[in-house]
Amino acid sequence: MADYIIGIDLGGTNIKAGLFKGDKEPVREQSVPTEAAHGPAHVLTRIRGIADGLMKEAGISPTDIAAMGMGIPGLLDPEAGISIFSPNFPGWENIHIVRKMGEHYDFPVFIDNDVRVNMMGEWRHGAGRGADNLLLLTLGTGLGSGIVHEGKVVYGTTFSAGEIGHMNMYRQGRPCRCGSSGCLGRYVSAVGMVNTFKEKLDTGRTSIIETWIQGNREQITALMISEAYDAKDELAVEVMHETGELLGYGLSNVINLLNPELIIIGGGMGSAGERLLGSVRASVNAHALKLPTEKCRIVQAELGSRSGIWGAATHARIRLEGGRE
């Protein structure tokens, strides 16, 4: 019986893959460098290579696979199975992923946006289990989100729903590659927080982090700010607080608009945990409407870097069950 599912997490640096039996933990996992610079055909060959490798290791054949799910960064059309554009993949334009995989495999292949896929993993197997109204925010180089509303994944007219990172917070703020400026993601992503930190150093503020990086400010990371926060570094505490406060303003709008019961914070900066979330909650409590705020929990993601393969497999399972969601 075909009851295995392959979940693929396509990242700019690595392709991660998991072989799942039913809805349980992955029975096999692998990761290989993406080698995105070699172009789309090369990347697709590597995806097939890792999928074939998983099946071989587990001693199963493609007839044992019920479906493959894939999380892909950037713009895509999940119904047509086309990856329209992905910023970190050179030459990546209108790639018919599902059709190309179908030339090699008889089992169905489903694709979706990577953040939405991560959200599906957390929804079914992580911090979001049992919730019908939730959001996952990923705070990494950018800020993305996936939304479940009334038990359904929200896509929107052009599959773009959930672009909280481009919520406009300032009339004149940091420029954003979306063409606007003052977007939330330019401040509260990991990169955004590091930029806030550097701006304050430029005004003459000092920090313990300067002794760690020997003058090379390019080396400053969000993780360093967390570590300096733990060392009670005044500037790190201030930047973490300001970042959390601004994220709280953004989430207040989200809470007022969607009335979710749960907001899950993941991505690289999710590991800042309570250092960040304390300020986020204080800000939300001060600014969002009282009734929806009382019923909304803000928590850390549970699956970590494995949410991509979990989510890709979950996405395939959901699509197999018949709904786009």
Ligand SMILES: [Zn+2]
């Ligand atoms: Zn923007």
